[in-house]
Amino acid sequence: MDGKTGTDYTEAEMAAAQASLKLGFPRLRFPVKLEAAFSGYYFKNTLKQVRIALMTGIVLYAVFGIVDFMLLSADREHMWFIRYAVVCPVATAGLVFTYMPAFKRYAQPAIWLVMLVGSLGIVAMVHFDPAPEKNFYYTGLLLLIMAAFTFVGMRFWYALTWALATTLAYEAVAIFDRHAALTTIVHNSFCILATINIGTFSNYLMEHYRRRDFLNSILLVAEKQQLLETSDKLHQLSISDELTGLGNRRHLEYRLDQEWMRALRSRKPISLIIFDLDFFKNYNDTYGHQAGDECLRVVAEELGSMARRPGDMAARYGGEEFVLVLPETDLPDAASIAEDCRARVESLGIPHGLSPASVVTLSAGVATMVPDNRTSRSMLLQAADKGLYQAKRDGRNRITFADGTTPESPLPLPFPKHLRSSLSAPPPVSPLPPV
Numbered sequence: 001m002d003g004k005t006g007t008d009y010t011e012a013e014m015a016a017a018q019a020s021l022k023l024g025f026p027r028l029r030f031p032v033k034l035e036a037a038f039s040g041y042y043f044k045n046t047l048k049q050v051r052i053a054l055m056t057g058i059v060l061y062a063v064f065g066i067v068d069f070m071l072l073s074a075d076r077e078h079m080w081f082i083r084y085a086v087v088c089p090v091a092t093a094g095l096v097f098t099y100m101p102a103f104k105r106y107a108q109p110a111i112w113l114v115m116l117v118g119s120l121g122i123v124a125m126v127h128f129d130p131a132p133e134k135n136f137y138y139t140g141l142l143l144l145i146m147a148a149f150t151f152v153g154m155r156f157w158y159a160l161t162w163a164l165a166t167t168l169a170y171e172a173v174a175i176f177d178r179h180a181a182l183t184t185i186v187h188n189s190f191c192i193l194a195t196i197n198i199g200t201f202s203n204y205l206m207e208h209y210r211r212r213d214f215l216n217s218i219l220l221v222a223e224k225q226q227l228l229e230t231s232d233k234l235h236q237l238s239i240s241d242e243l244t245g246l247g248n249r250r251h252l253e254y255r256l257d258q259e260w261m262r263a264l265r266s267r268k269p270i271s272l273i274i275f276d277l278d279f280f281k282n283y284n285d286t287y288g289h290q291a292g293d294e295c296l297r298v299v300a301e302e303l304g305s306m307a308r309r310p311g312d313m314a315a316r317y318g319g320e321e322f323v324l325v326l327p328e329t330d331l332p333d334a335a336s337i338a339e340d341c342r343a344r345v346e347s348l349g350i351p352h353g354l355s356p357a358s359v360v361t362l363s364a365g366v367a368t369m370v371p372d373n374r375t376s377r378s379m380l381l382q383a384a385d386k387g388l389y390q391a392k393r394d395g396r397n398r399i400t401f402a403d404g405t406t407p408e409s410p411l412p413l414p415f416p417k418h419l420r421s422s423l424s425a426p427p428p429v430s431p432l433p434p435v
Contacts (some may be wrong), residue, residue, distance in 0.1 A: 009034060009218070018215060028156050028207055041214045043107050046153035047098065050111060053152040054095040057118065059101035061087055064140065071136060078128040087121040090114055112158045113430040115148050119166040123301055127173050141170060142195050149199025156200075156207045163196045243293055243301030252323055255313050256377050259327045262311075264371040271326040271334030271368040274384045275303065275341065278361045279394040280320040295360055296320065297349055302344050306337060323384075331368040331401060338364045338399045346397065356397075363391040366401035 014034075030038055061083055068079040079313065094114035097103050103110065122144060125137040145166070149159050171189065174180045180188075239251035247255065256272075263270040277283070284292040296316075304314040305323050311327040325339070326334055342362055350360040365387025369380050391400040 002012070010340050012218065014215075014218075027209065028204070029210070035234050036210060037218075038214050040104075041217075042155070042210060043104055045210070047107075049151075050107070050153040051095060051098050054091055054098070054114070057147065057152075058088055058091045058095070061091065061118065061121075067136065075128045079125055082121045082124050082128075087118050090117045090307070108155055108158050111152055111154050115144070115152060115154065115162055116165060119144050119148075119162070120169055123166070123169045123173050126170065127177055139380050141166070142191060145192065145195045149196075149203040150206070156203050156204070157256075159203050160200060163199065167192055167196065229421075234395055241300075241316040244297055244304075246300050246304055246322070247313055249315065249317060252315035252317065255315075255383075256325055259311060259313075259325055260371055260377045260380075263327060263369075266328075267370060268328045268372050269330050270369050270380070271311040271329040271331065272380050272384045273326070273334060273338045273341070273364050273366050273399075274317065274388045275322040275338075275362045275364045276388055276392070277320040278351065278363055278392075279355050280358075280360075283360065286354055295324065297358070298348060298350065299345055299360070299362070302348065303341055306341055329368070331366070333403050334366050334368055335399065338366045338401075342397070342399055361397040363388060363396045364399040365389070365391055366399060368401075 029035060060429055065080055065083050068076050068083070091114055097110055098107075112147060119141065122137055122141045125140075129137050145163055150152055154162065164263050166243055167189075170192065171185075174188065235426055239247055239254075241248045259270055277295075280292070280295075283295065287295075300314070300322065302314065304323065306312075306324060307314040309327075311325075313323075313325040315323045315325070317323045324337070326337065331338070345362050346357065346359060348360065352358065352360045355361060365384045367380050367383035367387060369375055369383070371377075387400040394400065
């Protein structure tokens with residue numbers, strides 16, 4: 001189908017195509033875009049059949065030269081010239097053409113032309129047959145008609161026009177050239193028309209079924225694509241936090257397990273940062289839950305933008321808590337990222353009248369570990385959580401980090417020198433209850 005799917009066509013085009021296959025005698029024609037796609041589909045599914053038919057036709061046409069030899073009264077010179085100098089070479093050229101790229105575009109006209117040369121060759125043999133009433137070559141015409149309708153892969157209208165052209169040529173030779181007896185003309189004409197009638201009906205049904213299969217294949221692809229999209233949406237819903245769009249806690253645990261095992265194998269560090277919005281309960285109580293949800297969405301978007309590498313992950317840990325997982329990141333780099341996040345959230349300038357900073361801020365705990373058999377991801381989470389707790393105790397709007405290799409170490413630990421200047425003392429904190 002040239003890469004097209006059910007979603008590449010409009011509903012009107014699909015409806016028109018399906019209507020064309022209802023009972024009756026449809027035109028066997030789709031809307032333009034679908035018809036072009038069907039032509040590609042038909043070509044792809046009949047190419048092998050066309051090649052086999054041409055090979056078979058060449059062999060039979062050549063072998064039937066034995067009949068010319070056995071008929072002592074036959075004009076062998078003309079008969080063999082028609083067979084071996086005209087029809088077989090043309091059919092062979094047609095077979096070779098099927099292996100060329102241009103054949104896809106001109107497949108049906110090319111097949112039509114080869115078949116017409118073959119049928120006119122038989123009509124020419126009728127002309128040279130000294131006793132056509134014996135039907136030596138006329139029977140070959142009947143075989144060719146049946147083959148054209150059922151075996152060589154010609155589409156309905158091509159096969160029908162070829163059959164009519166062949167019949168007219170035969171009638172002209174039989175009546176005006178050979179002056180065949182009336183009984184012979186009537187008998188042969190009736191047999192030809194009956195064969196064409198049977199072949200037409202068979203060819204029509206085959207193309208009708210192929211068109212129906214084509215439509216069904218499009219619908220199946222469209223349904224499969226829709227199912228995949230629905231499955232992907234459901235998967236995203238199952239791993240995403242509905243409010244913020246970040247990963248949810250279940251997905252965080254899954255990804256943290258993956259990254260932990262990867263770090264265990266590579267013996268590289270993995271860092272984790274837990275963020276918590278300062279005085280967020282007071283913010284909700286003052287500005288309302290809708291404002292609180294919007295605040296969470298804005299902060300989540302800012303934090304999510306910090307998960308820049310393929311292995312990085314931002315997730316909502318619960319309530320107003322967020323987590324950044326940073327594989328292959330040492331403690332100084334993780335602390336720098338955490339400080340960048342803190343500064344970005346503060347620079348958003350979301351008003352918070354009950355915060356000492358007068359805007360929404362966050363605190364963070366950072367932990368780093370190089371996994372081994374004595375550590376676990378829960379220890380990494382515990383270390384980052386201790387860092388967050390200490391940041392809260394120290395006045396909020398700051399980050400504190402833990403030595404991830406010994407999560408039981410007292411907090412806070414010395415902060416990297418290159419970050420000390422960025423963490424100026426916070427403004428005096430008004431007496432608010434801990435949140």
